[in-house]
Every structure is written in structure tokens, then in C-alpha cells.
Amino acid sequence: MSVAAFISIAILTLAGALAAACLRKLIHAALCLVVAFLGLATFYFFLGAEFVGLVQVFVYVGAVAVLIVFTILLTRREDEDAAGFNWGGVIVAVAVFAGLAWTIMKTPSLSVVAPVIEPLTVKRIGEVLMTNYVWPLQCVGLLLTAALIGALVLVMEEKR
Amino acid sequence: MTGERVDQIFVVAKHWLLSFLNGAPEWLQPIVSSLINISAVLGVFMALFALISVLERKILGRIQNRYGPNRVGPFGLFQPIADGIKLLIKEDIVPARADKVVHFLAPIMMAVPAILALGVIPYGRNMTAFSIDGGILFFFAVGSATELAVFMAGWGSNNKFSMLGAMRAIAQMVSYELPLIITVLPVVMIVGSLSADAIVQAQAGYSHGFAPRWFVFTPWGAAAFLLFFVSGLVESNRTPFDVPEGESEIVAGHMTEYSGFKYAIFFLAEYFGMFAVSGLAVTLFLGGWHAPLPVLEIIPSYVWFFAKLATLLFVFIWIRGTLPRMRVDHVMNFAWKFMMPMAFTCILAAAVWHYQAHGLGGWLWSLGILLVVYLALSRFLRADKNLSARTYRFAE
Amino acid sequence: MTPTLQLCLIISAALFSIGLLAALGRRHAIFILIGIELMLAAANLNFIAFWRFGPEPQNPTGVMVAIFSIAIAAAEAAVGLALVIAVYRHYRTTNVRRFNQLKG
Incomplete structure (x- = not known):
């Protein structure tokens, strides 16, 4: 470089x-x-x-x-x-x-x-992600799900 | 070993070309090497594009019981040259109220990802133009830029049909990108690598001496291949999912305001996208460049790759000649209600198959899981049960 | 000659300041979100740079943090943009100066 x-x-x-x-x-x-x-x-x-x-x-x-x-x-x-x-x-x-x-x-x-x-290598990242960082990974998954639902609720048209 | 030599002829040719650089400075070597790779990929796929564009019209002609182009050259084979000249000398019209820069950049943004994506596909033994560790991820990363290009075309034209077409295209591409990527995951899980070369390597060999170990011959692989192929049809905006450019509804969607060579580049990008998706399908599920039978391994590897690619392209054209266009809401419902659950089921089935040591038990279990989910989905998604018999009030 | 950590940090600082410029200087809600994204990206660049130039590059901690932060930035963007749309529906504007009352 x-x-x-x-x-x-x-x-x-x-x-x-x-x-x-x-x-x-x-x-x-x-x-x-x-x-x-x-x-x-x-x-x-x-x-x-x-x-x-x-x-x-x-x-x-x-x-x-x-x-x-x-x-x-x-x-x-x-x-x-x-x-x-x-x-x-x-x-x-x-x-x-x-x-x-x-x-x-x-x-x-x-x-x-x-x-x-x-x-x-990608393999090494995957291994680390699945061993040392497994709990942060789960938390991020939860956060993304919450964000998905939250965003949907926020922009949903209110029924009149 | 003449077979070996024929198989590696292009690799040897490249090394021969590079040997002229022996005295040249060190940094020149990788640059020239990549330039050779780039020109090889571009040249081959440009030729294939020209060939397919005329073959598509010929095959569609056959399907619709007419001749297709047959005037220019033998069997109309020089038609692409005539088309190219026609498009080159056409006037390039830019709408007066268009966003000029965006309008100009959109075709380029459209073509670049398609060409880049072609780089990571292994075309034969030792024949990957751009071999990196995260090849599959690279494919999807550059592929996702296409959505922005479509948007730029729609926005830059400043035309409501363009904008409508672009919105439809983006909505549909975003929805089908999920199943497209999720159906790749089982393969990545089983192989344990994101590199296209490793995935092809994992499909080498023959069980019982004749049956190829391609992933399409496992239950989860077959299901994932079908889902991947359908999503690929959508991503490349082909019939029956060509609602973004449905000419009978919104002229030509995001391409309405493009003419001359810019239109030709859109056309090219669409075909290159089709080649890239088919090439990835061949790599992931159809064994890449491996021969289907051990006896046939004499035939060079790249021939097998392009034979499989041509078969998939023929299916693309066949579907175009057979099926009518789907309605927008049907396309979206299909993505979210059927494709997504099925794609997730593929992951589950692949995991079960893997933990049953790839044996008969795993085969039956994964088949069972897929069938149960498929039957449940088709039961719940039946749309016809609430409809009464149709009555015609004005016609008849 | 190869780049040093200093160069990476200067670039990242410039990126961060540009993000700050967009977040503090503009009055359009989407520009503020763009600014926040830029600042997060600058932080990511710092993580990667410190991992690469640090004493233990065999241990991919910086890379992990960057990956998680990209995921969180994506969630932030989704929710932030949803908020912009919701507020726009209410006030019919995206100028943050006019979001000045709590009552609906």
C-alpha cells in the first residue's frame, strides 16, 4: 500500500x-x-x-x-x-x-x-464471531429485529 | 497429457504473455496480469452478449411460430452488429428538465456492478479472474449497487413513468435480494467458505463412481437452486417479473427517457446481470466447471462451465417466451410470504443434512422438512378459497 | 514508503468533522442523519486503523467492533429515517427548525 x-x-x-x-x-x-x-x-x-x-x-x-x-x-x-x-x-x-x-x-x-x-480470512472472523463474540452477536440480532419492528410501527399509516 | 494441456490452454497463454515482462519493473506484473484478466472477461462476455441477443430473438421466434431475425448474414447472425451500428448513430436525447449529471451516470452505474460481479466466478480450473477470500460476498456487495443505478435512472429522467418504474424495480429488487442471499447461505454453511473456488472444489468427485456431488442433487440444494433461480429472474428484471419495465403499463420504466447508446448500455447491463446470476447459480449449485460424469472429464473445464451457463440462459429465454407478466402485488406477496420462509427452511434442511453426516437419514429428514413447510405454506396461502365465482356484467 | 497511523487518524478526524458539519450546520433532518452516518464511519475507520497498527493485529478485536458498529449503524439509519417520515407526516416539513412543539 x-x-x-x-x-x-x-x-x-x-x-x-x-x-x-x-x-x-x-x-x-x-x-x-x-x-x-x-x-x-x-x-x-x-x-x-x-x-x-x-x-x-x-x-x-x-x-x-x-x-x-x-x-x-x-x-x-x-x-x-x-x-x-x-x-x-x-x-x-x-x-x-x-x-x-x-x-x-x-x-x-x-x-x-x-x-x-x-x-x-473470513473463516477466522466467523470462528471468532461464533466463539468469543457470540453474545454480542445475539444482542445485535435482537437489536436489528427491534429496529425492524420499530421502523415498521413508526411509518405505518394510522387507520382512521 | 493432451487433455490437461487443452484444459489449461488459457492459463498457459496468459503466463506466456506475462513472460514478455521478465525484464520490466516489479510493480508492472500484477497490473498487466489484471488487465489481461479484465480484457478476457469483457471480451468473452461481449461476444456472448452479441450471440445471446440474436439467439434470444431466434428462440422467441421459434416459440411464437415465426422466424426471428434472418436477414443480416447467415441465419441472421450479424444482426447484433447491425443493431450496434443503429444504436450508435441514433440521436442521444436528454430531456430538457432532466438532472443531467445523474441521467448521464445512471447507465454507467448500472453496467459497472454487473461487470465487476462477473469477475469472481470461476470459469474453469485455475480460471478465476478475481479470486478473493470473500468472493460470494463481493458478488452481492457490488450487485446491491444496481438498485441505486435504477433509482438514478428514474430520478434523473424527471419523468413520472421513469420514477414509477424505478420505484417498482427497487421495491422488487430489495424484496428478492433477501431470498437470493439467504438461499446462498446453505451452500456457504456446508462448504464453510465464502470463496467461489472453494465452493466449486467442494462439489468435486462422484459418489458411487458416477453420480456427481453437485449441491443441486441434495434436497436442500434443489430447493435452494429453484428459489435462487426465481430470485435471479427478478433481479435481472426478466419475464414474468418484468413489471418495472412493463411496456404496456409504464412505457419502459426507468429506461423510458434513454435512447441511442445509453439505452444500449442498459440493455447490456441487463444481459450481463443475467450472465452473472446464471454463472453464480452454476458455481453454487451445478458444480461449477466439473463434468457431470467421470468419463466426460476429457472435455475441458471451461466448456462445461459455458455449457451449463448456456443451458440456464436458454431456460431464461424459454420462460420469457412462455409465461405472462405477473401483477406487482402478486410479485411482492410471493417474495415475502413464500420465498422468504422457504429460503429459511433451506438453511434448516441443510443443517439437518449436515448433522446426519450427509447420509440417507439426512437426505430423508431434509426432504421431509422441506415438504412439510412447502405443503403448509401452499395450504395457508391459497388465495382462491374466499373468491366466489366470477360474474361478467358488461362482457359476454 | 507506507502510510502511518497518523495519516489514517487525520483522515478519520477530517471525516468526523465533515459529519459534524452536516449534523450541526444543516437544517434538514436527512442531512443530520447523513452527518451521523459519516461520524460513525469515521469511528469505524479509527477502529480498523488501531487494530491494524496496534500491538496485537493477530487478534481481530477492532474488526469485530467495526462489524458490530456497522450493524448498529444500519439499525440506527432505519429507525432514524422512519422517524423522519413519521415527523414529516405530522408537520409536513423536514426542516428541524420547525419541529418546535410537543403537542400534536
């Missing part, structure tokens, strides 16, 4: 994210969000977590982006795209970035290079 490739993907991801945060039209923002998520998945590939990258594409591009797009369609009002910024929020965001960046730059122990590891 070379620095040049890393930085170009970083620029793509951050540009997508920035466009998703700042564009006027919601649909364009949602589509730029997809670009940002794809870039992030590439990062995971670069960092040796193939499985997480694939799950990222699968969940975010396949499910979350489609959900967002559907919601935009269901709540569409041409005149109310709520343009303009709350400048207080912008200042807070810039300040947070400045603080984080300053801290990261000042910490000397962070300039380490990744150690060489054998690739993390």
Missing part, C-alpha cells in the same frame, strides 16, 4: 463526504454519500480488513443509501430544501477538526508503520 494511492483515495472519500454535507440538492448529497462510503470501503481493503470493506459496501451502498433515497422521495417538497448553513455549527466543526488534527500531530508515538500480518 503506497502513500500516493492512500492519499488519492482519501481525497476522493473526503470530497464525497464534503459534497454530501454541503450540496444543496438532497438527492445529489445522498449519491455523494455513496462515493464517500465506497472510498471508505477501499480504505478497509487497504488496511487488510477485506471482510469489513465488503460488509461496508453491502450495508451502506445496498441498504442505507437506498433507504435514504426512499425517504427523500417520500418527504419531497420542492420549496423546502432548507438551504443555507447554521454558521455556528460550521465553526464548531472546524474547531473540532483543528483540535483533533493538532492533537494527532503532537502525539509522537503515532507515526508507526503497520506490522506485517497474515491476511485475516
Whole structure:
């Protein structure tokens, strides 16, 4: 993994994210969000977590982006795209970035290079998921079921 | 061993091409290697696309008792070239009120996942273009981007028919993606790997010396294959599930406002999607590139893969020529009320089969489970029991 | 030359701030959800980076946490968007400035 490739993907991801945060039209923002998520998945590939990258594409591009797009369609009002910024929020965001960046730059122990590891196979992830993480897995299953039912109840049309 | 050599001819050819790079820098090797793979996959499937597009019209013609295209070249075989030229020189119309960028990007977004998905399928012994550990997951991850492409086409056209078609397409694709993925799970469970190569490897060999160990020859495998095939029909928007582009209701759905070459790319993406789903079905259930009988192993592996692929494609076309279009609500009901429970039952049946050590007991148990659930579902879902005899008031 | 942990953290910090920008700076409910998703994604990137550059990369703890957090983010998105639709039905707007009364 070379620095040049890393930085170009970083620029793509951050540009997508920035466009998703700042564009006027919601649909364009949602589509730029997809670009940002794809870039992030590439990062995971670069960092040796193939499985997480694939799950990222699968969940975010396949499910979350489609959900967002559907919601935009269901709540569409041409005149109310709520343009303009709350400048207080912008200042807070810039300040947070400045603080984080300053801290990261000042910490000397962070300039380490990744150690060489054998690739993390899907089989290993599955084994760990089924042994050490079996209870968290069950809890996530429960949470997803609850979220499914909750979302359905929330958007169900009330019978009159 | 001439058989071995014929079998590996493409692999050897690729190594021969790469041997020209011996003096070249280190980083060039993988790039050229992947470029060769990409051009091979693209070239083969472009040719197959051209062939299938004319064969489909020929077969449909036969089914409907007419000739089909037979003017351009021998037996009309040059028809795809004529079609290509026609589509290339047509005017590319973009609606005035369209969202131009999205309208332009939609066909590209549609074609890219279909081509990417073709990369992880093993076409023969040592012939996987992009062999990664999570191949099957990669297939579905890129495949899920198609929904967004459909949405982009519908939205970008700024046309109510396009939008309606896109909404129908997304609703139906999201619903059928679940059974599509869940029917893959039994295979992944039994093999214990997400890699397409390992799945094909697990189906090698013959029990009793002649019966191939393909997953389609087990009860859960047969059921999962049928469910997978039906979901694949929906995912590639083929009849009888082509409601998103039902031309008699909503013109052509999300493709209404596309013309010329952009339309051709949609067409291509649809066929590539069909190839990808059929290829995955062959890999998962029909033994990949393995020969059906030990005697026939002399015939190279890629021939077997493409023979199986062609058979599935023929079934696709056959179904198109036979069945009428389904109604939207019927399609959705079928997905949630029948396909989903059956897909989950397949997982259960596969687990039982596995824990009975793949023997006769497991065979009978999994068959029994599948039959019980199938009969129960067909009993509960009977729609006709509440309907009285139809009376015609205006016709007759 | 290979990238360092520092580079990963800077990218993740930038992503987080962009998410914060969307969540605090925009007035449209869906933009706020997009911002939250971006912030969660930045946190995920941090988990993966610390796992990869950390002392024990053989032990896939960071990967596990990232997988769980992706699942939870999906649930969050589903419920959040359902809330947006429900609120839109009531107020006929998605501008969070106008969601200013509790009475129905």
C-alpha cells in the first residue's frame, strides 16, 4: 500500500463526504454519500480488513443509501430544501477538526508503520464471531429485529 | 497429457504473455496480469452478449411460430452488429428538465456492478479472474449497487413513468435480494467458505463412481437452486417479473427517457446481470466447471462451465417466451410470504443434512422438512378459497 | 514508503468533522442523519486503523467492533429515517427548525 494511492483515495472519500454535507440538492448529497462510503470501503481493503470493506459496501451502498433515497422521495417538497448553513455549527466543526488534527500531530508515538500480518480470512472472523463474540452477536440480532419492528410501527399509516 | 494441456490452454497463454515482462519493473506484473484478466472477461462476455441477443430473438421466434431475425448474414447472425451500428448513430436525447449529471451516470452505474460481479466466478480450473477470500460476498456487495443505478435512472429522467418504474424495480429488487442471499447461505454453511473456488472444489468427485456431488442433487440444494433461480429472474428484471419495465403499463420504466447508446448500455447491463446470476447459480449449485460424469472429464473445464451457463440462459429465454407478466402485488406477496420462509427452511434442511453426516437419514429428514413447510405454506396461502365465482356484467 | 497511523487518524478526524458539519450546520433532518452516518464511519475507520497498527493485529478485536458498529449503524439509519417520515407526516416539513412543539 503506497502513500500516493492512500492519499488519492482519501481525497476522493473526503470530497464525497464534503459534497454530501454541503450540496444543496438532497438527492445529489445522498449519491455523494455513496462515493464517500465506497472510498471508505477501499480504505478497509487497504488496511487488510477485506471482510469489513465488503460488509461496508453491502450495508451502506445496498441498504442505507437506498433507504435514504426512499425517504427523500417520500418527504419531497420542492420549496423546502432548507438551504443555507447554521454558521455556528460550521465553526464548531472546524474547531473540532483543528483540535483533533493538532492533537494527532503532537502525539509522537503515532507515526508507526503497520506490522506485517497474515491476511485475516473470513473463516477466522466467523470462528471468532461464533466463539468469543457470540453474545454480542445475539444482542445485535435482537437489536436489528427491534429496529425492524420499530421502523415498521413508526411509518405505518394510522387507520382512521 | 493432451487433455490437461487443452484444459489449461488459457492459463498457459496468459503466463506466456506475462513472460514478455521478465525484464520490466516489479510493480508492472500484477497490473498487466489484471488487465489481461479484465480484457478476457469483457471480451468473452461481449461476444456472448452479441450471440445471446440474436439467439434470444431466434428462440422467441421459434416459440411464437415465426422466424426471428434472418436477414443480416447467415441465419441472421450479424444482426447484433447491425443493431450496434443503429444504436450508435441514433440521436442521444436528454430531456430538457432532466438532472443531467445523474441521467448521464445512471447507465454507467448500472453496467459497472454487473461487470465487476462477473469477475469472481470461476470459469474453469485455475480460471478465476478475481479470486478473493470473500468472493460470494463481493458478488452481492457490488450487485446491491444496481438498485441505486435504477433509482438514478428514474430520478434523473424527471419523468413520472421513469420514477414509477424505478420505484417498482427497487421495491422488487430489495424484496428478492433477501431470498437470493439467504438461499446462498446453505451452500456457504456446508462448504464453510465464502470463496467461489472453494465452493466449486467442494462439489468435486462422484459418489458411487458416477453420480456427481453437485449441491443441486441434495434436497436442500434443489430447493435452494429453484428459489435462487426465481430470485435471479427478478433481479435481472426478466419475464414474468418484468413489471418495472412493463411496456404496456409504464412505457419502459426507468429506461423510458434513454435512447441511442445509453439505452444500449442498459440493455447490456441487463444481459450481463443475467450472465452473472446464471454463472453464480452454476458455481453454487451445478458444480461449477466439473463434468457431470467421470468419463466426460476429457472435455475441458471451461466448456462445461459455458455449457451449463448456456443451458440456464436458454431456460431464461424459454420462460420469457412462455409465461405472462405477473401483477406487482402478486410479485411482492410471493417474495415475502413464500420465498422468504422457504429460503429459511433451506438453511434448516441443510443443517439437518449436515448433522446426519450427509447420509440417507439426512437426505430423508431434509426432504421431509422441506415438504412439510412447502405443503403448509401452499395450504395457508391459497388465495382462491374466499373468491366466489366470477360474474361478467358488461362482457359476454 | 507506507502510510502511518497518523495519516489514517487525520483522515478519520477530517471525516468526523465533515459529519459534524452536516449534523450541526444543516437544517434538514436527512442531512443530520447523513452527518451521523459519516461520524460513525469515521469511528469505524479509527477502529480498523488501531487494530491494524496496534500491538496485537493477530487478534481481530477492532474488526469485530467495526462489524458490530456497522450493524448498529444500519439499525440506527432505519429507525432514524422512519422517524423522519413519521415527523414529516405530522408537520409536513423536514426542516428541524420547525419541529418546535410537543403537542400534536
